Amino acid sequence: MDDSTERLDRAFAALADPIRRDLVARLAGADATVSELAEPHDMSLQAISKHVKVLQDAGLVTRSKDAQRRPVHLDSSVFELMTKWIERYRRQAEERYRRLDDLLGRMGDEEVPEQTGAKDVS
Amino acid sequence: MTMITHGTGIVVDENIPAIEIVREFDAAPEQVFRAHVDPELYAQWVGPRSVATRITRWDARTGGEWAFADDRDGEEIASFFGSFHEVRPHERIVRTFTCEGAPDGVALEILTFAELAGGRTRLTVLSVVEDFTTRDGIVSSGMDVGVIEGFEKLDELLAKEA
Numbered sequence: 001m002d003d004s005t006e007r008l009d010r011a012f013a014a015l016a017d018p019i020r021r022d023l024v025a026r027l028a029g030a031d032a033t034v035s036e037l038a039e040p041h042d043m044s045l046q047a048i049s050k051h052v053k054v055l056q057d058a059g060l061v062t063r064s065k066d067a068q069r070r071p072v073h074l075d076s077s078v079f080e081l082m083t084k085w086i087e088r089y090r091r092q093a094e095e096r097y098r099r100l101d102d103l104l105g106r107m108g109d110e111e112v113p114e115q116t117g118a119k120d121v122s
Numbered sequence: 123m124t125m126i127t128h129g130t131g132i133v134v135d136e137n138i139p140a141i142e143i144v145r146e147f148d149a150a151p152e153q154v155f156r157a158h159v160d161p162e163l164y165a166q167w168v169g170p171r172s173v174a175t176r177i178t179r180w181d182a183r184t185g186g187e188w189a190f191a192d193d194r195d196g197e198e199i200a201s202f203f204g205s206f207h208e209v210r211p212h213e214r215i216v217r218t219f220t221c222e223g224a225p226d227g228v229a230l231e232i233l234t235f236a237e238l239a240g241g242r243t244r245l246t247v248l249s250v251v252e253d254f255t256t257r258d259g260i261v262s263s264g265m266d267v268g269v270i271e272g273f274e275k276l277d278e279l280l281a282k283e284a
Binding site: 012013015016021025085086089090091093094095096097098099100101102103104105107108 | 129130131132134136141143145147148149153154156157163166167168170171245253254255258259260261
């Protein structure tokens with residue numbers, strides 16, 4: 001596994017949790033402190049800190065050195081990697097459908113009866 | 123995250139563990155539908171070129187079932203099964219999809235065949251799985267070596283057609 005794959009695995013694992021996805025969605029708008037992030041959730045600061053730590057370890061967010069507030073900042077480069085990941089999946093589907101295009105092209109002229117029922121293919 | 127470029131469009135939903143794929147074809151819904159229910163036709167396009175698709179069970183009607191295996195160099199490398207929950211000719215297929223060996227993994231797939239002007243078809247495939255980890259695992263399978271191999275074959279094909 002190369003470095004970027006490992007990074008993506010960590011990112012997706014971190015985002016498997018709905019609370020962390022919510023934190024990321026809010027950080028996409030603006031940086032926020034842990035206490036600001038905790039506000040809408042019925043959770044302790046400590047619990048939110050743990051979630052932020054997971055996001056931080058996954059390379060999804062960074063925290064500035066500003067000792068007082070230490071706002072959490074979303075690192076956008078991981079999302080660029082994810083976009084590439086999705087693009088690969090899309091190309092895989094496109095490849096499959098180009099094979100279907102070829103097949104449909106061959107089917108085009110022939111008149112063949114409908115075959116939707118059970119078939120003995122063993 | 124939504125990406126619609128040339129050809130296949132994909133939507134990876136942020137709120138539900140689903141993947142939606144949209145693709146248009148220069149063929150009537152009857153033909154696109156048939157390529158999904160006729161086992162001989164389905165086997166010709168569903169798998170990568172480096173594998174041979176071997177249909178093992180096939181009963182494409184409401185309440186029916188399906189199963190197939192992928193063989194490479196005469197050796198089975200993967201197998202899949204599911205049921206046809208609903209088969210509505212030329213319009214809609216609802217089926218389940220499980221990759222054998224993935225414990226308890228199942229996707230619900232809703233395929234819609236919409237008629238477009240000029241005898242064309244828009245196929246929409248919505249796959250829903252039980253959680254985000256599973257969904258993201260499916261998307262990340264695009265990182266497999268087999269896919270890269272597939273792209274190389276596609277490139278060759280495109281070069282030939284050009």
